[in-house]
Amino acid sequence: MNLPGIKDIELERVTQPLEQAHTLPRAAYVSEDIYTLELEQVMYKNWIPVARLEQVPEPGCYLTLDFFGQPIMVVHGTDGEVRVMSSVCLHRAAPIASGCGKRHLFTCPYHAWSYDTQGQLIRAPLMDGAADFCEKDHQLPQIRSEIWEGFVLINLDPQAPALQPQIKGLTEYFKNFRLADMRIVKTLEYDSGWNWKVLVENFMEAYHHIAIHKQTFEPTYHARDSQIPDNSGPWSILHMPGMERTGEDPTNTGGFPAIEGLTDWQTKDLFAAVIFPHFLFATHAHGAAWYQVSPVSAERLHLKIHVMVPQAYLTQDDFDADAAGELAALVHDEDIFANDTVWSGLTAPLTQQGRLSPLEKSIWQCNQWWTRQMTAGA
Ligand code: FES
Ligand SMILES: [Fe+2]
Structure with a gap:
């Protein structure tokens, strides 16, 4: 084998x-x-727990972690939904957050690109001369997640079967x-x-x-x-x-x-x-x-x-x-x-x-x- x-x-x-x-x-x-x-x-390819909902209890609450070398964040969006996404900046790859906390805007420490709680790029300063560059075309990669009994689980494989029917x-x-x-x-x-x-x-x-x-x-x-x-x-x-x-x-x-x-x-x-x-x-x-x-x-x-x-x-x-x-x-x-x-x-x-x-x-x-x-x- x-x-x-x-x-x-x-x-x-x-x-x-x-x-x-x-x-x-x-x-x-x-x-x-x-x-x-x-x-x-x-x-x-499988479902792995990364947080409990009570760790991100309110809109704006987030926590970050290293998922096998991939910096990710679990964010309670201002729209009420809990999402998991890459926390690597879409400019030159600096992670935009660390630890945990509460905020409505994630501003990259390197050149201050700012993202909302859904990972959508809101502001990229001094990018005026970059041809066809538009903030709205940039969103942090979203990771598939499921909530089970208050646990937030993720799966990097978009083809993987949903967790709950299996358990x-x-x-x-x-x-x-x-x-x-x-x-x-x-x-x-x-x-x-x-x-x-x-x-x-x-x-x-x-x-x-x-x-x-x-x-x-x-x-x-x-x-x-x-x-x-x-x-x-x-x-x-x-x-x-x-x-x-x-x-x-x-x-x-x-x-x-x-x-x-x-x-x-x-x-x-x-x-x-x-x-x-x-x-x-x-x-x-x-x-x-x-x-x-x-x-x-x-x-x-x-x-x-x-x-x-x-x-x-x-x-x-x-x-x-x-x-x-x-x-x-x-x-x-x-x-x-x-x-x-x-x-x-x-x-x-x-x-x-x-x-x-x-x-x-x-x-x-x-x-x-x-x-x-x-x-x-x-
Ligand atoms: S690497 Fe994030 S703004 Fe430049
Ligand atoms: Fe034991």
């Missing part, structure tokens, strides 16, 4: 039924050639959590020296609770009870049933009531999900966490963990955003240890593909999807 540095026999081990399947070979994680191919075959099963599964009604209350940031798939795989299995989260998750969410439903879409769900609680609920830092409308099992269980390639989020009865993953190279990623709670909590006098973020920080510190350990082994030349546990069905699902994407059109 011709993936650089990967033998056919290695891919065949990956695509066996779960009971016989192996992990991806080490080149899938450490090779820059594979990473370059991933950009083309995976990152530029109906997942949408139904999380419907009661009303993610759209949640708000980010805390963001934790990390720079990590691992391939992005190491993070996704660790996020999507509960097998490691028995060793890595022995004190935090395993007492309530036993690894052996975790379940991963079959599905045919570009996503995976990890369901971690919770024990009947005798002590404190580790997810309920504020002592607030559970999200209204959850079923009994949704009130005590923990859920993690991935929409491929790397839109990761987890939910429990008192909120959610969005892991915003930004791969930087084969060996590096930037991660923002956005801790989210129901909007209703924010009006409570005793709501404490720091407390809401404590569990995420604690658990991620444990996962950093796990991922560092895995990375030190994956970079070793003698490392071979390993057998998967049936408890790692999500990894298997990710790998089937990844292999299909990477070999499509080959």
Whole structure:
């Protein structure tokens, strides 16, 4: 099938039924050639979350980010619509904005060309002698976007199928959590020296609770009870049933009531999900966490963990955003240890593909999807 540095026999081990399947070979994680191919075959063709609507709550609000080397901005237009566009100036390519904020005009720092909130060029000073030049012919390239449950997702491929019809099963599964009604209350940031798939795989299995989260998750969410439903879409769900609680609920830092409308099992269980390639989020009865993953190279990623709670909590006098973020920080510190350990082994030349546990069905699902994407059109 011709993936650089990967033998056919290695891919065949990956695509066996779960009971016989192996992990991806080490080149899938450490090779820059594979990473370059991933950009083309995976990152530029699939839906990737770039913001939450509450991060651009009013007309004029914007945020910028680097999308695999492409400077982009998410802008709440003065017409009320949220758009995503290139933020590279149409004159000589200086990015016209950085960070986040609120404004009705984006003025390039280089020669002061100004754009409105739809990316339309409004004013280009001292261009009088340029033949047939007209501001209205210039608009920043717009990027396809979709809003799902308060998340803004983009896709660089104009031909790619729309996201929402592909994730109906997942949408139904999380419907009661009303993610759209949640708000980010805390963001934790990390720079990590691992391939992005190491993070996704660790996020999507509960097998490691028995060793890595022995004190935090395993007492309530036993690894052996975790379940991963079959599905045919570009996503995976990890369901971690919770024990009947005798002590404190580790997810309920504020002592607030559970999200209204959850079923009994949704009130005590923990859920993690991935929409491929790397839109990761987890939910429990008192909120959610969005892991915003930004791969930087084969060996590096930037991660923002956005801790989210129901909007209703924010009006409570005793709501404490720091407390809401404590569990995420604690658990991620444990996962950093796990991922560092895995990375030190994956970079070793003698490392071979390993057998998967049936408890790692999500990894298997990710790998089937990844292999299909990477070999499509080959
Ligand atoms: S590069 Fe933006 S105005 Fe010149
Ligand atoms: Fe973990």
